[in-house]
Amino acid sequence: MDVDGGNKRVYNRLGGDAKHQKVCYHWQAGKCNRYPCPFLHSESPANSHHANGTSSKRTYDNSGFSGPRRSPNFNNTWGRGGGRGGGGGGGAGRGVVVKAEKVCNYWIQGSCSYGERCKFLHSWSVGDGFSLLTQLEGHQKAVSAIAFPSGSDKLYTGSTDETARIWDCQCGKCVGVINLGGEVGCMISEGPWVFVGIPNFVKAWNTQNLSELSLNGPVGQVYALVVNNDMLFAGTQDGSILAWKFNVATNCFEPAASLKGHSRGVVSLVVGANRLYSGSMDNTIKVWNLETLQCLQTLTEHTSVVMSVLCWDQFLLSCSLDKTVKVWYATESGNLEVTYSHNEENGILTLCGMHDSQGKPILLCACNDNTVHLYDLPSFAERGKILTKQEVRAIQIGPNGIFFTGDGTGEVRVWNWIAEATTTTQ
Numbered sequence: 001m002d003v004d005g006g007n008k009r010v011y012n013r014l015g016g017d018a019k020h021q022k023v024c025y026h027w028q029a030g031k032c033n034r035y036p037c038p039f040l041h042s043e044s045p046a047n048s049h050h051a052n053g054t055s056s057k058r059t060y061d062n063s064g065f066s067g068p069r070r071s072p073n074f075n076n077t078w079g080r081g082g083g084r085g086g087g088g089g090g091g092a093g094r095g096v097v098v099k100a101e102k103v104c105n106y107w108i109q110g111s112c113s114y115g116e117r118c119k120f121l122h123s124w125s126v127g128d129g130f131s132l133l134t135q136l137e138g139h140q141k142a143v144s145a146i147a148f149p150s151g152s153d154k155l156y157t158g159s160t161d162e163t164a165r166i167w168d169c170q171c172g173k174c175v176g177v178i179n180l181g182g183e184v185g186c187m188i189s190e191g192p193w194v195f196v197g198i199p200n201f202v203k204a205w206n207t208q209n210l211s212e213l214s215l216n217g218p219v220g221q222v223y224a225l226v227v228n229n230d231m232l233f234a235g236t237q238d239g240s241i242l243a244w245k246f247n248v249a250t251n252c253f254e255p256a257a258s259l260k261g262h263s264r265g266v267v268s269l270v271v272g273a274n275r276l277y278s279g280s281m282d283n284t285i286k287v288w289n290l291e292t293l294q295c296l297q298t299l300t301e302h303t304s305v306v307m308s309v310l311c312w313d314q315f316l317l318s319c320s321l322d323k324t325v326k327v328w329y330a331t332e333s334g335n336l337e338v339t340y341s342h343n344e345e346n347g348i349l350t351l352c353g354m355h356d357s358q359g360k361p362i363l364l365c366a367c368n369d370n371t372v373h374l375y376d377l378p379s380f381a382e383r384g385k386i387l388t389k390q391e392v393r394a395i396q397i398g399p400n401g402i403f404f405t406g407d408g409t410g411e412v413r414v415w416n417w418i419a420e421a422t423t424t425t426q
Contacts, residue, residue, distance in 0.1 A: 078327050078340030081381025101126060103387050127374060127384015129356055129417060133402075136412040138165055138174045143406025145187030146396035147194055149207055155404065156194055157394075157412055158184030164196060169398075172414075183221070190227040197222025202234055202244075204253065215253055217242050226269040226276070228290055231256065233276060235266030241278055243293070261286055261295050268318075272311030279306030285318055287336065301326060301338050308351040312361065312377065315339075321347035325365060327378075342380050345369070352395035353377075354403060357417040364403070366392040372405060386415070 104112050104120035112118055124132055141161035148155055154175070155167040160183040166176035182198035189195070192208040199221050204213040220237025227233075230246040232253055239262035244253035259278075268279035275296070276288040285299040285306055304321035311317075316328040316336060325348060327340040346369040356362050361377040372386040372395070386392070390408030397403050401417035 078378045079342065079380050081376060081379030101385070101387070121387070124388070124413070125384060125386045130374070130384060130415055131418055133414040133416055134172055136167055136172060136174070136414065137410070139163070139410030141410055142390070142408040143394050143410055143412055144184050145196070146394045146404050146406050146412065147187045147189040148396055148398045148404070149189040149192070149194060152207060154207070156187060156189070157406060158187040158196055159410060160184065161410065185221045185223045186225050188225045188227065195225050195232065197225055197234060211251070213253060215244055217255060220265070223265055223267040224269040226271055228271045228276070233269055235269050235278060237265045239264050239266060239280065239282070241266055241269070257293050259288060259293055267305065268307060268309045270309045270311055272316070277309045277316060279309045279318060281305045285309060297335055299328065299336060304347070307349050310351050310353055312353055317351060317363070319348035319351050319365065323347055325351070349391060349393055350395060352397065354397045357401055357419050364395050366395060
């Protein structure tokens with residue numbers, strides 16, 4: 001396997017060229033005579049469009065969508081935004097400082113004397129329509145998972161420091177620390193339950209009656225969890241997908257099945273259209289029938305670890321350390337095929353979907369160069385970028401336009417979409 005640069009760091013933790021995207025300085029000054037120019041001749045992304053010209057107000061998360069299916073009036077509008085756009089704002093005139101997309105180290109320390117004249121950013125984000133609310137500090141190592149139980153006022157975070165932390169969303173303070181005895185590989189919430197994947201176990205906490213269960217069976221780290229109806233699925237380091245069924249009478253999860261097929265660890269799971277989709281370190285995605293638990297198809301177009309999968313409208317989206325986001329749709333035969341492939345300059349760690357303050361669908365795409373790109377769907381026009389101290393490994397949606405990011409330093413940041421599009425300054 002060819003794993004380079006930052007991808008190698010991620011690959012080792014698991015146990016695994018595009019055009020320059022800078023705005024042309026000569027073009028900004030009206031003097032560029034290069035054709036084709038290797039830099040961008042634009043400062044603002046193209047207008048976004050909804051798939052098939054429709055708008056959806058459904059809750060947008062990493063599961064629970066309709067899943068890939070062939071639309072009778074299918075129209076491929078992916079990538080019409082030209083991929084990654086500029087950072088927004090007008091052209092640079094005389095006296096305007098062109099900012100490099102790097103956060104000023106002196107500003108971080110509170111000691112930059114250049115102010116607005118500094119050529120580096122005095123902000124943790126670039127773009128319009130979203131802003132940083134606060135940051136939560138406490139974890140000593142990377143934040144690997146975030147969960148926000150529906151209807152709760154508590155945020156749960158998990159880390160490779162072998163703890164889970166509980167945060168009060170009203171005051172932003174940590175109100176509980178749970179020592180787990182192993183690195184947190186993943187965390188999800190479903191109803192009153194919070195599920196946490198650690199080596200050789202899945203921990204289950206009921207936030208209503210405060211009961212706690214420990215589900216054994218996994219071999220090695222548990223990298224991914226997903227719930228469908230009364231079934232809990234776990235992707236594990238040995239390539240298995242284990243399933244438990246909830247028994248209402250005993251209030252317990254009982255072993256139900258073990259899905260075999262991947263040759264290496266399963267690091268991402270999502271459910272949609274009565275299908276379970278699993279992304280693996282073996283570079284493949286497998287499609288499973290949720291009724292028979294049989295594998296229906298194996299997708300082999302990625303060339304490195306498939307880090308994240310999610311369902312959006314009639315499509316399946318997947319990202320990989322091969323630096324691509326692939327968009328899949330179901331043909332008339334029922335098999336999935338790639339309809340669009342989006343390229344990044346770095347390996348992609350995770351995807352998360354949500355809506356902005358106007359209800360437009362947005363894809364958050366975390367890369368291993370310490371950035372998170374925000375794209376309109378389906379155009380992939382870039383809406384903005386979040387910059388972090390270390391790579392973001394966990395993104396979670398909250399209520400009312402709130403979303404959370406967790407990075408390699410152990411810091412959790414709280415963001416929100418704002419009603420009026422104004423340039424963010426944090």
